[in-house]
Amino acid sequence: MDGGRMALGARIGLAGAGLFAAAAPARAQSSFASATSMSWDGVLTGIFLGLLLFSLVYNGVFYRLLRERFLIWQSARTLSYFALVLALSPLAMGPWLTPDSFARQVWICIFFDLSVVVSGPFLRRYLEPGTVGPRIRRLLGWPPMLILATTPAMLITDCPPAYMALRNMLLLAMLGLCAAAVIMALRRGSRTARYQAAAWSGIGAVYGVSLFHDIVLGRPFDAFLFLLFPALGLEVMLTALGILDRLVRLRRERQEARAQAEAMRIIAHTDPLTGLPNRRAIEESFNGDPPVAIALVDLDHFKAINDHHGHDVGDRVIFAAGVALGSGTALAARVGGEEFALLFRGPAVAVATEAERLRQRIGAYVQQMVPLLDRPVTASMGLVHIGRGTSFGAAMKSADINLYAAKESGRDRVVFIEAA
Structure with missing residues (x-):
């Protein structure tokens, strides 16, 4: 398999996720080559997995209260992160999912792409209505699912260049789409976009340095994994804060809407001169x-x-x-x-x-x-x-x-x- 080409495709996938995916297949990335010899920090991994579980519970509790769909998409992203962290750990997880097994690589590729795909619908539902143009909002919906059609490119030995080029094109398009949505929302005064831009900034910095090492210096970024997971943890926490802020504002808006509706109902049922019912x-x-x-x-x-x-x-x-x-x-x-x-x-x-x-x-x-x-x-x-x-x-x-x-x-x- 062409490792350099797969490394580029996987790293573009990381950016195409809107700076919110974990890592591409370990054997398909040059930066992960050095990671195979480093010891896994079990404490850090446990903390990160615990943070992801907390995020799932957090999303579930708020979904029961407000029934907002972006909480479902965020939970799907969190589950993808959770699966990726497990797959990148040294845990054997049964005879068919040993760390160096092909099934493990399939697992990594699938959940990596899922974390990319669900981020579009998440952003579409998450950003406030009116802060993103209708065309971009539509494109953030189901079209990103096309990325899943290119997942096998990361697993095929001697993958056809056209197939890999299609994957890179889709991932770059996803990157541009998410960036355009956040930038547009920021220009229109979206508080949610501020949180999300901050949440993705850490992963963006780690990924940018890694691309500089791969493309300019021609050598892998050895600290990639050590910095990636703290950046992912920061993304999860800042996204959780953004969700909390969004939900608080949604609840306030709904309370104001109910109060206004009640006031209108009273006006519609009250005689203005006497104050009696009409x-x-x-x-x-x-x-x-x-x-x-x-x-x-x-x-x-x-x-x-x-x-x-x-x-x-x-x-x-x-x-x-x-x-x-x-x-x-x-x-x-x-x-x-x-x-x-x-x-x-x-x-x-x-x-x-x-x-x-x-x-x-x-x-x-x-x-x-x-x-x-x-x-x-x-x-x-x-x-x-x-x-x-x-x-x-x-x-x-x-x-x-x-x-x-x-x-x-x-x-x-x-x-x-x-x-x-």
């Missing part, structure tokens, strides 16, 4: 928990108040009537103009008494809150009991018939029917 709100309340009775209340001769005193005084009268009706046990709502609705729940026998008490309270509240009126304000009410299965529309129609009857019979009274 027709939409009382209909939802009726359908959610049907009352035992419903009443429609209309202020008597209200047009004369507007004509003689002006609409500002009329609004004060309506407000006072709303305060009076809202002070009782019934659910009061303004359903239009000077008309109100009441929903009564509780013992049916007490409905008529409570309805009359609220109706009479309107005059007292208006007299107290709008003293400039030259005559008392009275109200007429149509009241009905609600039968089982009665719709809101039918109940309102029955109450309106009774309200009309109260108006026709002289106003300032309640007309009540036992059932609707």
